Amino acid sequence: MMWRGVAMDRRRLLALVLAAPLLTAAAPKKDEQKKDEKKTGVGTYVEIHTLAASVMRPSGRRGVLTVQTILDVPDAKLRAKAEQVVPRIRAAFVQTLQTYASGMTPATPPNPDVLGQALQRDADRILGQKGARVLLGTMLIN
Structure with a gap:
C-alpha cells in the first residue's frame, strides 16, 4: 500500500x-x-495624489488644507508627457497651494475658482502647452 x-x-x-x-x-x-503598476490614471485622467498645506484655524491653532486633484488630458501624447512629469506637476501644485493657504484668513473657506485657476496655470506651464484640464475634488480643512 x-x-x-x-x-x-x-x-x-x-x-x-x-x-x-x-x-x-x-x-x-x-x-x-x-x-501596469506605473500607470497613474484611468482613461484620459492622470491622477495627482492629494495635496496638503498648513493653514491657520479660527482657534489660532494650525490646521491642514487638503485638496484632491486630477488632470483630464484627452490628447494621448500630452497625457504620456503628463504621466512622466507628475512629480514636477505635484511639486508645483503643492507650492501654489501652500502660497494660497498662507494668505487665507482664519474661518474663510478656500475658493475653488481662484485655486483652480492657479493650478491650471502651473499645469500649462510645466506641460509647455494647454490641453490638460485641472479638476478639483474634495477641499477639506482639518
Missing part, C-alpha cells in the same frame, strides 16, 4: 516538474507588471 502512495506522489511531482516551464511562460513578466 505504501508503495502505491509513493508512486502516485512521484507521478504528481513529475507532472509538476514538467508543467513548471509552461506555467512560467504563461505568467506575465515582472517588467510588464511594473509597467
